[in-house]
Structures are given as structure tokens and as C-alpha cells.
Amino acid sequence: MPAFRQVGEKQLPNPVLCMAWSPKRDLIALANTTGELLLHRLAGFQRVWTLPPSEYTGKEITAIAWRPDGKILAFSLGDTKQVVLCDVEKAEILHVFPMQSPVTCMHWMEVIEESSALSSFYNSEDESKLFLPKLPTLPKSYSTTSKIFSEEKSDEILKLLGEVRLNILVLGGNASFVELYAYGMYKIATLEGVLGTCRSLSLSSDLKSLSVITEVRSADDNPEICYVQLDTGLLSDCLPEVTRMARKFTHISTLLQYLHLSLTCMCEAWEDILMQMDLRLTKFVQEKNTSTQVQDEFLELLLWGQSSPELQALLMNQLTVKGLKKLGQSIESSYSSIQKLVISHLQSGSEALLYHLSEVKGMALWKQKFEPLGLDAAAIEGAITAVGSFSLKANELLQVIDKSMKNFKAFFRWLYVAMLRMCEEHVPPELNKMTQKDIAFVADFLSEHFSENEELFGRKGKYFNVERVGQYLKDEDEDLVSPPNTKGNQWLKFLQDSTHLKGSPLLFPSYPQKSLHFVKRMMENVIENCLQKPAEVIGKSVKQAIFLPLYNVPESSENTPRLFELPSLWNDKKAKMHYVVFCMPEISPHKLYLLRRGTDPNRPIPNSVMSINLTHHLDSGDNGNAADQSHYVYSYLDARFYDDEMLTVVLQGSEEFNARRVLAQIPISSSLSCETEFNWEPNLRLDQQSSSIPSQGLVLGNQWRELENMKAQFVAVNGIRKVACVLSTNLRHIRVFEMDVEDEDEEGADSQNASADQEGLEATMSSQGQGEEENLEAEGGAGEQEEGEGVFQKSEEHLESEEALDLP
Template sequence: MPAFRQVGEKQLPNPVLCMAWSPKRDLIALANTTGELLLHRLANFQRVWSLPPNEYTGKEITAIAWRPDGKILAFSVGDTKQVVLCDVEKAEILHLFPVQHPISCMHWMEVIEESSTLSSFYNSEDESKLFLPKLPTLPKSYSTTSKIFSEEKSDEIMNLLGEVRLNILVLGGGAGFVELYAYGMYKIATLNGVPGTCRSLSLSSDLKSLSVITEVRSVDNNPEICYLQLDTGLLSDCLPEVTRMARKFTHISTLLQYLRLSLTCMCEAWEDILMQMDLRLTKFVQEKNTSTQVQDEFLELLLWGQSSPELQALLMNQLTVKGLKKLGQSIESSYSSIQKLVISHLQSGSEALLYHLSEVKGMSLWKQKFQPLGLDSAAIEDAITAVGSFSLKANELLQVIDKSMKNFKAFFRWLYVAMLRMCEEHVPPELNKMTQKDIAFVADFLSEHFSENEELFDRKGKYFNVERVGQYLKDEDEDLVSPPNTKGNQWLRFLQESSHLKESPLLFPSYPQKSLHFVKRMMEGVIESCLQKPAEVIGKSVKQAVFLSLYTVPESSENTPRLFELPSLWNDKKTNMHYVVFCMPEVSPSKLYLLRKGTDPYRQIPNSLMSIDLSAVLSHHLENEDDGNARVRPDFVCSCLDARFYDDEILTVVLDVPEEYRGRVLAQLPLGSALSCETEFNWDPSLRLDQQSDAIPCQGLVLGNQLRDLENMKAQFVAVNGIRKVACVLSANLRHVRVFEMDVEDEEDEEGESQNASADQDGLETTGEGEQEAEDEAEEHGGEVYQKTEDHLESEEALELS
């Protein structure tokens, strides 16, 4: 009896391009050809959720990777050149960032290091909670925020950072593109000099080296598969410093996103209705016949209570008493919303930014520890200054809002009374009292805001700029139309007269002519350049330690989805070894090759290369299966279609066995005996491996009962997770999947009972989607139980039936 138990099977409507098991739960993520990301549960392969492509992501998912804690899923999008981080609980996009090249592979690993230095650092690291108030949640009433930050999350930063322990997302793409992102968000290294297109990569858990499989075009233009090992020693040598720097910069990156979204909310709170006064006054100027100025007409109404027929027509017909009241309420509501956002979000976000940047400045001054990582104190000082300027501009906007609210209140109160008198309606006694001070206040407002400006008409198509807040929120490079009047500001006059303070680095520049958007963009640019320097310095420190040319790519594999294809990489955390498993079907179709390299690239590993003759292993198994009665033909050939490490000593393989014996087979190869190989292979670096394959030592192993026939399925690829003891097999046409629980011989009953419990524990609700999907499929296929063979499915595809 086989040791694997099938727990689910499904025919999928769209071909699958990527699949990856969660490191912590019985969940598998799939990406299909439509750009849809799917999450399925192990039990009956039930769908938990799907994330369709949208304007923020794209339609061509090229790689997926789980964060080591299983809470966030990263996927790369080829058509928009972006990497997206998705919350596994709610299928929400948490963060996205652009990359220079389409990503072809990604790997997310966690650093395993338990030194006393790091432990004390982890315990004392995030002191910002003691000094900084919690950031207010972004308001849910605005459309933009819900797309990135959910209103239910009160602390978005910690949600993205997860645990304190450093984890690194490694991205690989075309043209030798390789980048490392701490916590999946902050770029800590851009690598140079990696040849070809990355097919697979694996960063060692001790951070000493990065193993990369690349496809390089050789001199005769044939694609060659090569293995590179890059020395990332600087990261491992400076692990506490890298972790602290990465956490700080990830906080900073997230705060920038928070400020960006807060500003977007402010722009949405600013309504077009605020422009009504300016547009109506401009129309009034264009239509009236008299030569008097608009402010003179309003002043005459203020001082003498008399108005021209044109002004009366403007007020009574275009504005109306009811319209004036509504306009006043709209302006007050809009201004108070913007004011709250500035105080609660922009100012608290800026304070948090200043705090984290000041800590980074302190780190940069500790040159012995942080200078090798490229922290530049001058660049960080510039970033602190830019954030200070942004805070000043936000404060200036608050003053403008405050002044505008007072002005508009007094102006609308007076105009409301004047219009009631024009209509000869009753004026409430509380509105009728107007002191000399009130009259002077309205007169000043009229003379300052109601003067015609010909230059403004050329730029904006209107003569007036009564409303002064909107100019701060416009994402334009032009200067403010009406900058604040600073004539009476004694502090500014004192600064201008003081030769010492004028250029002092202690004072933040204020940019009085610029909008809030302009200063924000400038701040982002300065911080971005400050954040990029360590990535350049660390990237330059990474050197190529090993380069091995393995074999040429057979022409027959041109149409094979490269995301699943061998070689496969594995990082053994216990022995600090990198494993590469691959086949050379053009040279020896029945052999599986295993290359071992230490994570320390300069450590010599004995017996680093060996092969396993799968035909010999399987024929021996078949002959012993039926008490030695069966005899296998001498020309018996068995080939490996896909291989993935199940754990440090077991390899899960999909084998192609001749039909008369088995057909397609899923098997577990115990590598223990093979890894104890004593024959050394003398590698000639001037030749490709496939040109010297005859000298590679061949090892035998005993299969036991660790295999299962895959009946009625043209199986081709497999994804496994040894921690969760699960495997998912995918067919050659990428649409037929089977899911297995492995290692269930001794605990079959126990596993069955605990399956439902584990489903409840993982915190994900299916919300009936899985059942609905099954019903939809049954309806689509006339209610049949869909257990057809691969041949039937292919004939259906020919008839364009899904």
C-alpha cells in the first residue's frame, strides 16, 4: 500500500503557471494564465479566495513566493513590471513596488541566527512604540485608501514587517537582474554582473551565499544552464546592523506610503464646489457692461447697502440665498475635513518620519558598524531637512485653512444678510448686529481676495482666486497663485536680517512659493536617494565565487513553462549546504544529478557531484515488488520529469515509466545512502558538465514503498512541502491537479481526525467559495463527476470546450 493518500483532485478552467505551498499552513497558492491568483486549501482542494487582475497589478503573473511566516504572499507581474505583496487572510494588496525588469523567479527566506548579540537586539529593537503615538487609521470614506490599506487595520506598518527576525525577498529576472528586499519591502542590494536570465535562486539562511541558476547564451547561440554561487559575506558579517537598518528603512518606506495616501484623502476632501465662487465672479466680470471693479461693487454694498443691477442679478439669480447657504456649509465641511487630515495624519506621519530618520542618522555616525553598509550621514541629514520642510508646509496649509474659514464665515454671514434685505425678507436679529470691527474684517477680505488678476486669467481661465486652499493640493510644478502674505511676520524679518541664521543648517527651508504636493515630491526624492545608497554599496560587495556550466537546453523544452522546469535549488539549514538537482535528458535521460555546495562559497565539499540511475532503482523495485516473480526488460528506461526537495534527505519526483509497467509515478527518493558517496568527481572547469558526464559517480538507493501510480493523469510537475507533509501534482497541460498527503502510513486515522481542526486553526474562511466553484463546474459540465483522463481533456480542448 502506498504511503501517500490522495485528498483532492480538480480540473481547472485555466492553465496554472506557478504554484507554491504555504510554509505554515495547508494552503497552496496558484497563478494562472489569466493573471488570477488563487488560494486553495488542502482538503478537497477547496478554493479559499481568488484575486483577479486589476489596474494596480496586471495580467501576467510570472512568479510567486510566501513570506516565511505564511501571512503574506508576494507575486510579480510581468506586463506592469511590479512586485505585489498580498495579505493572505483577506486577499488584499498591502504594498507594491516597481522593478526594472520582468521577474522570472523569486525566493523569500528567513535568517536563522541565534547569537546572543542578535537576541538582545531583537528584544530592544523597536523602541519607537514608547516614544511615538500610534498612527491614526486612514479614513475609510475615501476610495483610494481601501485599495491599499484596509480601514480595519490600526497598525499597517507592523502588519507588513511581521516578526522582528530578518527575512529577505530575492528577485531574479532577465539581463542578469537580481535584487534583495528586506522584509519584502526595502531594497538592500542590487547585484551586478550576474549573466543571462535567472531561472531559479536561493539565498542561504546564514546569508553567506546566494545560489543562482541562469540561462546564458553561449558563443554558438545555444542556451546553456549555468550554476553561480555569489559571495554575500557582507550581509552575514553585519547581520545585526543590516537588520536594524532594514527595519528602520522599512518603517520609513511605509510612512512615505502613509503620507502619500493621506494627501490623496485630502485631495478627495477638497471639493470642486469650492471653485464656484471664483467661476461665478469671472462670469460676472465677462457679462457686466460697467467699468467698475468687482471689489468696488461689493465694497459699495458693504458700506452703503447699495448694489448695481448686475451685482444684484449675480447674487439673486446665480447665487441665490439657498445656494449661498449651501456653499457656506460645503466650504466649512471641506475645510474642516482637510484640517483634521493635516493634524492627525500628515503631522503625526511627519513626526514619525523625523524620529526614524534621526535614529538612522545616529546609526550612520557609528562608522565602525554602519559605514561598510553605505549609510551616508550627509544624505540622511538632507532627508531630515526635507521632512522638516514638508512639516512646515503642512503647518502653513493649516494657517491658510484657519484664516480662510474665518474670512469665509464673516463674508458669507454679511452677504447672507445683504441678500435677505434685497429680497425684503426678515433678517434674524442675531445676524443683524455687525460691529465696526466686523465691517473692517470683511472689507480687508474683499480688497485682498476680490481683485481681478489678468495674469491668472491666462493661466487658469478665471480672474479670481478667492479660494486659497486648493492651490496647495494641486499636483503641479507651478508656483502658488496666491502665496501667503508674510509682511507682518516678525520671525521671518528677524531671519532675513540675521546673517548667521539665514543659511543655518538648523533651520528648515520653507519654500513659500511652492505647493504641498511639490514639497512632498521633493521630500520623497531626497529620501529615495538616501535609501538607495546602501543597496548600491552592498550590491557592489557581492562577488561571484563559483561559476559552473552544466548543460545546453534541449530544443524540445522551448515550449515548456520555465517556472517549473529543473534545475531545482534547496537550502539545507542544518548542514549549511546548497543542493542543486537537475537532469540532462539529451545525455543520459534516466539519470538524476545532485550537486552539493557549502553555503560558505570557499568551503571545499568532498564528493560534491553524484548521479542516481532511476532506471536501475525502479527496475530493482519492480522485480522485488511481486516476490521476485516479475522480470524487467534490459532496455527498460525511466526518466525524471520533475524533482523537488521534500526535506533535507528526501527528494520528491515525478517519473515517466514505460506504460506497460506503470505510466506516470509519484515517488519519494531517500537520499541518505546516495549522499554518503565516496567517489570524487574531478571537474574540468573548461568543459560543460554534459561533456564530461561519463565520469560522474553513480549511486544506488532503495525505493521502499514510497511511490504511487498516477493513473489517468499525464503528470509532469510537482510542488511539495515537507513540513506540512503535502504534495501537489500538475499535469502536462497545466490544468489537472492532484493533491496528496504524504507520510500517512502510521497516522492515517489521526490525520483524518485532525484535518478539520487544522482547517479551523489557520484562520481563513472559505465563505462558501469552494462549494460554489464546485457547483459551477458541475453545472458547466452537465453535472458529471469530472474524473476524465488526460486524453479526453485534450480532445475537449481541441473542440474548444473548457
């Protein structure tokens, strides 16, 4: 019986560029050449959902990584230089942030630290819930938010924090940059001076060091693969402080995004309806032949009940009585929506921001603990002031909305009666009563709103400031066309007359000439400066501990996808070591090399470099055929760390044995048991001193399987879930395996029943027709996604029952 049980196989319509198993579930994420992100289940390799490329994000996926809890998937886009966080449950984009250059590799790890200081912190961290009300969910009726976010999105944004334990997303690019993001959201370190293009990286779970594989152009212009170890001691030394700061700043980042989306919803509520008034009046002015102003014509109608033929044509033909009524209702509804968004979203979001920034300021004042991390109390005080100004501006907008609603109601009521009279229709008696005060009110409204603005003649036609709310929502740097009238405001007069209060830091500046958008952008910039400072300080503390040039990149590999072909890194949490597995095809194609370094850069490790000779001696016990006693000579195609003790490799036999491809498990412990010590010559590349590297023979036992009828090339594994996925050279043919089937066979009847269920599921799938499956594969689409969510839910129940068996 061959080792490893095959549980799925599929020909995909588009080549796969990246693949990664979920750390917690039997799910694998794939990214293909069309920019699609696909999620598949292990059983039968069924698709759960497809996230198609969008204009908002991009279509050239360069790397993917799972959050350690398996609930969020990060992927990077080369064409738009962005990193996207996606909700695995609903296939929705949660967060997008820009990068300075395309990301080539990423690694998302969880910090493992059992200290009493952290335990007490984890228990007391969520105090904000005691003081802050829950943020209202964003409305789903607006197109901008529905493109990116679901109706429950405000909750989803705050779920980005996930578990309290610190996790860090590490990103590497092709412009010598490496960045660390706490919780995948907040940048806690920007590292500079990493030579070359990052090809693979791994942050140790104790935060003491970061291992990076880079591709550097050497003096003779040959690409050279190098191993770099960076000392990140400040992060491990200040872990409780880093965690607390990171969670606070991640809260702040999510709140900024929440405010941005709330403002976007307000803009949409305003644009669709209120712009119609300006546009219709501008068109009227452009088409009318008389020299009188619009304001005069409306005043004439107000005073004498008569109107010019042009105004009458505008009112009766373009607006109409029915249209006027509808427009009035729409404007009132729109104002109410904006007012509700300001009160429930902007103000509650601003209060939460002030709370978290005030806590960060308190942290910054505790210099003994937080000064090494770069927290600047003065800069945070500036951010608090900027949030206060934004809150004041939102409150000013509420007053403008309130006044505008009263004005528009009175204006539309008068205009409705005037149009009924033009039509010679019956005017209801309750509308016919207009006091002198009402007439004066409408006259003031006309003189204030319907005067042509000479300063803005350069725009399309003549601009009318009919509507006061829109100027607050325009994302422009110009001052407000009609700033609020502050004459007679006793508080402002008192401030101006007081020498002590005029420039007091206790009072938030109000920026009376500026729009809400302008003040929001200013607030974002100030907070962004606060967020960046620690990343710069922590980044400068990271020093290069080791730089080891390994080997030259062979010219033959230029066309091979680098995402798979690179050396594979592993972070051994128990032994506190970094492992690197690689091959030097031009020097010794039949050897696999293992490099290991302690996560503590100051800790020397014996047997730092070993090699495995890929010549496998068969005996009759391997396959039961005594005539086959010989040896196979293999070359390495791909290798990944299965767990702390095992390597999963794809090997290719020599031509004399039909170049057969083999999936195998190689124990690391036996390879590292060699007593011969390798003395590294620091001035030479590793491939120039490969002859002196200690070597061990290949030990396969029964942990291998021939991959028949498949030109296998690459592999992705997950030792926790005991699964592997093999990909062909053309990047389209995939096979999925359960690896530790021997243990399951001993389980008895339960295992057999599970196997029978699996076969029944596969039979059901195949009866639906292969052609239909391929069409679904090519098309994707929303209908399939909804169906996929159901599959995902079933998968969850299945997995929960499995975890007791599979997980240690």
C-alpha cells in the first residue's frame, strides 16, 4: 500500500502562482495568473469561494499568508503595490494598505511568550468596552461601501484585531525593504539596509531575530542567494509594551478607516440628490435670455405672484409640481441620513479615537517603559487636538444641516403654493397662510442662496450656492463658499477678547473656513505621523547579526516561478532555531542542504550546515521485489518543512528510471545527527566550500509515494493538519494528499466510516458532471460564492469533530 492517501485531484483552468494551507483548517488558498484568489477544501478539492480581481485592489498577486488563527488571509498585489486583508469566512476585503514597492514575500506569525506580565495584560486589555459604546454598523445601501464592505462591516473592521495575543505580518520587497505589521494592520518596524530582493522570510516566535533569504546582485552581476539574520532584540525585550502599543494603534487605524467610510456614505447621500438643485439652476441661467438675475426673478414671484416666462418654464416643465414634491422629500430624507451618520458614526468614532489617543499619551509619558519604542507625547497631543477639531467641525455641520432643513422646508412650501397657483389648481388652506415673517424668511433664503458667486465663474456656467451641506463634504482644498455666520456669537467674542484663552492648548481650533473633508485629512496626517514614529525607532534598533552568501542562482532557473523555487525557511518554536532548506543545482544537484541558526543571534549552534545525499538504496522490503535491488539517484525539485522534525520533498529520479517523480518525507533529526562539524569560511560562498560539508544518506523508509501520470514540481504542506498539495510543472495540475494515514487506519470503524463518507461525497460530486465543474472553475461568480459559504459552514462542523483526532 502506498504511503499518503490521495483525497483530491484537479486540472485548473489558470496557472497557480501561490498556494498556502490554513494553519487551523483543512483549507488551501491559491492565487492564479488572472489575479483570482481561490479557497479550496481538502475533501475532493472542492472550491469554497473565489475572490475575483477588482479595480479597487489589483490583479497581480505576488504572495499570500494566513493569520495564525486561520480567520484572515493576507495577499499582496504587484500592479497596485498594495497589501489586502481578506475575511476567510465571507470572502470580503477588510483592509487595504499601500506599500512603497511591490511585496515579494510575506510571513504571518504568532508570538509565543508565557510571562506573568503578559498574562495580566491580556486579562485587562479590553477595558475600552466598559467606557465606549459599540460603534453602529455602516449602512449597506451605499455603493462605495457595498463594493468593499458588508452591512456588518464596522464589526468586521474591529474584528481585525482577532485574539489578544500579538501576531505580526512580515513583508519583504524588491527594494531592500522589510516591514513588520502588528495584527496585520499597524506598522511597528521599517527595516532598512537589507540587501537585494527578499525571497523568503521568517520571524522567530520569541521575537529575537528575523531570518531573510535575499537575492543579491554580486560584483560580477550574477544573482546570488544569501541568508541574513537580523537581531530584533528590542521587540522581544519590550514585548508587553510593544503588544499594548500595537493594539492601541491598531484600534486607532481601524477607527480612522471607520470614519473614512462613514464620510464616504455621507458624500453619497448628498451627491445623488442635492446636486440636482445646483445643476438645474445653472442650466436655467445658461439658457435664459434675460439679463435679470435668478434671485430677482424668484423675489418678483414672491412679492407680486408673477414670474418671467423663463422661470415659469423652468418650474412647470423641468421641475413640475409632482417633481418639486418629490425633490423636497428626497432632500429632507437625504439631510436626515447625513445627520444620522454625523451623530451616530462620526461623533461616536471621534470619541473612541480621543479615548485611545489619550491612553497612548499616558503610555508615552511613562518614559521608562515606552520611550525606547519611540512614543512621542507631544506628537500624540497634537493628534488629540486634531481629532477635537474634527469633532468640532462635525458638530458645526450638524448645525448647518439643522438650519438648512428649516430653510428648505419653508422654501419648498412657498414654491409649491406658487406653482399650484400657476397651474390654477386648488391650494390647501393650511398651505395658503403665509405670515409676513414667513415671507421675510423666504426672501432672506433667496438672497443668501440664489446670488451668483462671481468668484466661481470659471467653473461650468455660473455656480449657485443653493445648498450649504455639500461644501463641507467636498474633498477639495478651497475654503468654504459660505462659511458659518458667527456674528453675535458670545462665546467667540469672549475668546477673542481674552488674552489667556485665545491661544490656549486646552481649546481645539475650529478652522471656520475649512470643509469637513479638509479637517479629516489634516487629522489623518497628524495621526499618521504619530503611528510612523515608533516604526522608525524600532526599525533603527534592528541590526544585521549574520550575512551568509549561499550560492549563485543557476541561469537555467530564470523561467521558473521564483515563488516556489526558493529556499524554504522554518521557525522551530521548541528548539528556538531557524532552519533553511535549499539545493545548489550547479554544484551538487543530488544533495539537499540544511542550514540552522539559533533564534538568539548570540547563541552558537553546532552542526550549522548539513547535506542529505539524494541517492536512495532500495532493498526488497521497500516494494517486495528482490529483482529490483538497486539504488535511485534523485534530484531535488521542491522541499517544504512539514513540522519541526520532518521535511516534505518532491524528488525526480534519473533518466534511467524514467525520471519518475516522488513525494517523500525526510526526517530532519537523522540528518542532523552527524558528529562532523563544518567550519564555515566567512570570505567564501557556501557553494565554494560545499565539498567539506558533512553529508548523510537519504532515509525514506515507507514514507514516500510515486506520483504517477503527473509531472510534479512544487509542494505546499501543513504538518498540523497533516496534508500536502502537489502542483505540476505547468502550474495547473494539482493533487492533494493526507499524509499520516497509518495512524488513521488503526482508529478502526470510525476511520472506515469517515472514509466511506468521503467516497460517497466524491461520488456525488462526480455525478454532477465534470464539465459543469470546469465551467464553474472558469467562471467563478457570485452565485457560486453563496453556495460556497454553505460548503464552508459544513466544513467547519466537520473540522471541529476532526480536531480531537488530528491535532496534538
